[in-house]
Amino acid sequence: MASTAAPPGAVGKSPPRPDGPAKVTGATRYVDDLALPGMWHGATVRCPYPAARLLRLDPAPALAADPEVVVLTARDLPGPNVIQLIADDWPVLAAERVNHACEPVALVAAPTRARALAAAARVVVEAEELPAVLTLDEALRGDPRAGGQQPLVLAACTVERGDVEAGLAGADLIIEGSYETGHQEHIYIETHGAIGIWHGEEAGLEVIGSLQCPYYVHKALVRLFGLPPERVRVRQAPTGGGFGGKEDFPNVICAHAALLSRRCGRPVKIVYDRHEDIIATTKRHPSRVRHRTGVRRDGTLVAQDIEVLLDGGAYVTLSPVVLSRAVLHAGGPYRCPNVRIRGRVLATNTPPNGAFRGFGAPQTQFAAERHMDRIARALGLDPLAIRERNAYRPGDVTPTGQRLDASTNALECLRAAAERTRFRERWRAIERERARGRPDDGQPWQGIGLALVWHGSGFTGDGERRLGARAGVRLLPGGRLEVLAASTDFGQGTSAVFCQLVADAAGVPLEQVQVHEPDTAAVPDSGPTVASRTVMIVGGVLQRAAAQLRARLLAFAAERAGLKAERLRLVGGQVLDPQDRVVASFAELADAYLAAGGEASWIAQHQPPPEIRFDEKTYQGTAYPAYGWCCDVVEVRVDPDTLAVRPERVTIAADVGRAIHPVLCAGQLEGGTLQALAWGYLEEIKLERGRYLNDRLQTYIIPTVLDTPDMETILIENPTPASPSGAKGVGELPMDCGAPAIVAAIENATGIAVHALPASPERLLEARRAGQVVQPQHAGA
Amino acid sequence: MQEAIAVSDTVRFTVNGEPRCWQGEPMARLLDVLRYELGLTGTKEGCGEGECGACTVLLDGEPVCACLVPMLQCEGRAVQTIEGLGGADRLEPVQRAFVEAGGVQCGACTPGLVLTAWALLQREPRPDRARMREALAGNLCRCTGYERILRALEHTIAARQGGGAPAAGTGEATP
Ligand code: FES
Ligand code: FES
Secondary structure: OHHHOOOOOOOOOOOOOOOHHHHHOOOOOOHHHOOOOOOEEEEEEEEOOOOEEEEEEEOHHHHHHOOOOEEEEHHHOOOOOOOOOOOOOOOOOOOOEEOOOOEEEEEEEEOOHHHHHHHHHHOEEEEEEOOOOOOHHHHHHOOHHHOOOOOOEEEEEEEEEOOHHHHHHOOOEEEEEEEEEOOOOOOOOOOOEEEEEEOOOOOOEEEEEOOOOHHHHHHHHHHHHOOOHHHEEEEEOOOOOOOOOOOOOHHHHHHHHHHHHHHHOOOEEEEOOHHHHHHHOOOOOOEEEEEEEEEOOOOOEEEEEEEEEEEEEOOOOOHHHHHHHHHHOOOOOEOOOEEEEEEEEEEOOOOOOOOOOOOOHHHHHHHHHHHHHHHHHHHOOOHHHHHHHHEOOOOOEOOOOOEOOOOOOHHHHHHHHHHHHOHHHHHHHHHHHHHHOOOOOOOOEEEEEEEEEEEEEOOOOOHHHHHOOEEEEEEEHHHEEEEEOOOOOOOOOHHHHHHHHHHHHHOOOHHHEEEOOOEOOOOOOOOOOOOOOHHHHHHHHHHHHHHHHHHHHHHHHHHHHOOOHHHOEEEOOEEEOOOOOEEEEHHHHHHHHHHOOOOOEEEEEOOOOOOOOEEOOOOEEOOOOEEEEEEEEEEEEEOOOOOOEEEEEEEEEEEOOOOOOHHHHHHHHHHHHHHHHHHHHOOOOOEEOOEEOOOOOOOOOOOOHHHOOEEEEEEEOOOOOOOOOOOOOOOOHHHHOHHHHHHHHHHHHHOEOOOEOOOOHHHHHHHHHOOOEOOOOOOOO | OHHHHHHHHEEEEEEOOEEEEEEOOOOOEHHHHHHHHOOOOOOOOOOOOOOOOOOEEEEOOEEEEOOOOEHHHHOOOEEEOHHHOOOOOOOOHHHHHHHHHOOOOOOOOHHHHHHHHHHHHHHOOOOOHHHHHHHHOOOOOOOOOOHHHHHHHHHHHHHHHHOOOOOOOOOOOOO
């Protein structure tokens, strides 16, 4: 029976995700669904001022009202008052200085959540307000923390290639522009939460959290509690969305829950409600990007001079890495011989900004794409023509000197999306219609716009080499395989894809493979689940481990059968001889192997090829092992009276290398596209005195299904040599593309050129009043 | 008078068909009672103010936000939560379609969306996309971009038509 079963393999198909049934029946238990015996609840005391000197924290009123509660301040920390990330400037609890609104200053625990919140409200916070720096402009004028005369620079970097000044001097035309984007909130539907479980000095500490990076939290707790690594255990609970928001901040909330647990001697859970989640957690960095570009008359780029400014908020968090990615993507997917990109992250007294899907690249590519449209209009070219002329081809060289490989599909994506939507014809028709003048009949204006982006998969530069991600496969009785990886699934479908890759590499049916819960006590450090690295890097490590397992078991089978191992094959869970006769089933073989005392786990480690090198001092070399490419065409309708925008349809053409699970892959592209569109026209955070004003879902608006366009996804598969499966990262790529595409569609519909996000009706009106209006392009190139 | 107070503090209702007699603060949120007293944690809290729909349950068959429903409004009524739909081995067609079509990612919105979708398909056999959008507009999803959720509903409808009689509660009919 099995000998005829030519194994179709799992990769490239879309089997139902293993966590699906539990999720559609409500059986999945997220952090707030867990109740441990004796568990208490934690709450956070926050200081309202954006900058202040703390004078006094008085828990007496809280204790008087409810003597059972526990209150804890910076004085009670067992170790350094530092949230471990890149720099040591982010305190676990502010001790003397408060650097942003709603900064935590004390923690409270009580038997119920209501009592904890009531007690937290009674803790007296006395502070003297200090001058605060609240915007990028104020930061540029000088930050008191840096002496008052200059900005406080949290990170800086520069990429240079060729000679920008000479390039600009030789250009036919120099075009300048400045572009801005604001904060964005992740709005994962499950808010932040963690349970700390202090088992005692000997048994150590356990934390269960809604998080992306178990080993980040592990490192932070080891340092804070001064415990040996093996006495700290971090487990990821099923996580209801992350989008980068659960990369950095879990280091904070997990530390808080753990501190309270140690103090109370019982499990303590902290779960933020939506309001607290918005005011307290990290956001996307606001940006300002300036372009000065030299072009030839035919549209060829000859020089790009780009300056990137990011608002880091109060602390460094992950800003240096965000900036690095922002800078490396700032030129857009375009070849240019002379490039200079200078980037800085400045401190402000606003809550710290951190990781958000795209990690700086959406900000700089919004600017790059808007600038391409500006250049095109200045030269009388259409949006497609300017991009066709300049898009990277295989063999082109990036600003870091990286020669792009054969899997460089900018043009394929551009053409696929444009042809599918008849972009050029329709864009021009609408330009002509605007030129003729439209009847004042209240009918909505149609518009169509396009953007093209690239996104590097994996860590920047030598990050993967330094990390050396480890992951593996364990053999279980009955021939089941268990994936051991610290990569987390917070919706993307990591578990499903890992099972597919391992099943095929080991030669067993998909149903035989399961994934171990990410738990630092049980799985090796595969690195964080960020940077679109999971399928490409960790997936590749798993394939190697599974192949080792397969080879070992075939050798064992050969020994038993008295055959040569090379003559046996493991296919679809059966060991076959050269005549395709079944020698043994994998299940039987596995049991015999385990009974004979064979090793049960195979752990492999990522080893980037030696020729992949990046010099962080000069910013030269291979910035990323592979790049994904994506083109969005967005169609909108704009109400001529209110200027309200309605996205109607989006066509996404993305080069993903190889779609391991096409349905999940498209799901990543579509979800990311909607987040990007919404950042482009809808989502906005307003601040007052450094505090977020729209701090609930009634006021921070994300799209409902009514605001959402129909989406069509075109997957372009051109495998990258950088990963064994050929897959590139896909999680972040769509986040770069949606905003500039919808703003371009709005420009086509209304003639209003938007340079600052979001393109909300009020901003559109403002822009029109300010004369930011483009002339219709009738003739076209 | 004693009695009057006792009556107003007691709420008799059914949860997933089971009669319940609940006593407590009449303004307590149905959401908290379900999650923390009855252990029905499939109903999620995403905002606590009626914006996200993660807390959707069916009250006499109609989708409502359990975070906005005080217990006193439940007197004599039938509450259905996600746990009252098919279990993992007895998925409703729409549940199975959510999994197969890619309508599930992180799952935090899923119980609410599944209930709203199931209630819609109970009432209307063949809603078009516009009608689906209207019905699902109270349920936010941040992961999927909604496209595959709409397709899950379309698949369910197509399977029903292809498979003849609606496969109520059995979960057989899928494309
Ligand atoms: S929690 Fe009830 S609508 Fe959001
Ligand atoms: S699947 Fe994550 S919010 Fe919908």
